Amino acid sequence: METTRVLFCRLFLVLYLLQMVTPSSEQFMVKGIKGPILAPFGGEVELSCQLSPPQSAQHMEIRWFRNRYTQPIYLYKAGKDLYGETTSRYVERTELLKDAIGEGKVTLKIFNVSVDDDGQYHCFFRDGDFSEEDVTEVKVTATSSDIQIFVHPPNTKGLIMECHSGGWFPQPQMDWRDSRGDILLPTSKSHSQDGDKLFNMKMTLLLRDAHSGNVACYLRNPLTGQEERTSIVLAVLYSIANRDKVSMQSGRAKS
Ligand SMILES: *[C@@H]1O[C@H](CO)[C@@H](O)[C@H](O)[C@H]1NC(C)=O
Numbered sequence: 001m002e003t004t005r006v007l008f009c010r011l012f013l014v015l016y017l018l019q020m021v022t023p024s025s026e027q028f029m030v031k032g033i034k035g036p037i038l039a040p041f042g043g044e045v046e047l048s049c050q051l052s053p054p055q056s057a058q059h060m061e062i063r064w065f066r067n068r069y070t071q072p073i074y075l076y077k078a079g080k081d082l083y084g085e086t087t088s089r090y091v092e093r094t095e096l097l098k099d100a101i102g103e104g105k106v107t108l109k110i111f112n113v114s115v116d117d118d119g120q121y122h123c124f125f126r127d128g129d130f131s132e133e134d135v136t137e138v139k140v141t142a143t144s145s146d147i148q149i150f151v152h153p154p155n156t157k158g159l160i161m162e163c164h165s166g167g168w169f170p171q172p173q174m175d176w177r178d179s180r181g182d183i184l185l186p187t188s189k190s191h192s193q194d195g196d197k198l199f200n201m202k203m204t205l206l207l208r209d210a211h212s213g214n215v216a217c218y219l220r221n222p223l224t225g226q227e228e229r230t231s232i233v234l235a236v237l238y239s240i241a242n243r244d245k246v247s248m249q250s251g252r253a254k255s
Helices: 002-021
Strands: 030-033 037-040 044-054 061-067 071-078 096-098 106-112 121-129 131-143 149-151 159-168 174-178 188-195 199-207 211-220 227-240 246-254
Touching: 030 121, 030 131, 037 044, 044 121, 044 131, 061 174, 071 096, 071 106, 071 131, 106 121, 149 211, 149 227, 159 174, 159 211, 159 227, 174 199
Parallel strands: 037 131
Antiparallel strands: 030 044, 044 106, 061 071, 061 121, 096 106, 121 131, 149 159, 159 199, 174 211, 188 199, 211 227, 227 246
16 A cells, blocks of 8 residues: 555656646747858848747747846837837847747847947747747958058168058958969068957068069958958069169059
């Protein structure tokens, strides 16, 4: 008799535990966009989230946040957009597209993308006691075609050239190339970031020996693969012995 009672107790315990882990009909998964989304600086980006299985999210809480749950960048609750609880720098720049909320799909649109928008976005849905989220990665990109080459007056060491370009994100690859496309080792490379956190790049080159033809300054955005270049034509053979006879033409060419 005693063993039957113990068995019953165990059976109840197992049933109770099963109930805790078995999904109820209200449960769902949240699916964001896989892989990072590229967001052009100053432009727009759209982040979508979808409930699986599809079901209406009209009555749910939908919260988008960056690092902190308590600091939403967008909050929708009980059919209303709650701007008052939203991080201020996102209030004016976000919109939640709810055309397909009946099937559980919403899209967060962010306007005028800045470098600070780079990083993770949590898309969180709550229905009563049940909640689920997914995370999407945003990568901000900026490419600039404004590239300038400055040439210093030749001295006894040779000819020093400088290349400057600002307005890049993330930090671009930067190289000097000769007319065959081979890399010329730079004398120095440096960078800084402007008020918008975009990269300003600077690189110098010392030409010691006779050199003719093209010298180009290349920049490449590592995320998008976009390349920009400006080249300078050393029209007269340059040599240290004959350094007064240097003439140059500057020309730009898109790659
Ligand atoms: C975009 O954001 C920058 C600050 O990041 C601001 O200076 C600029 O005025 C904004 N542009 C628009 C069109 O809102």
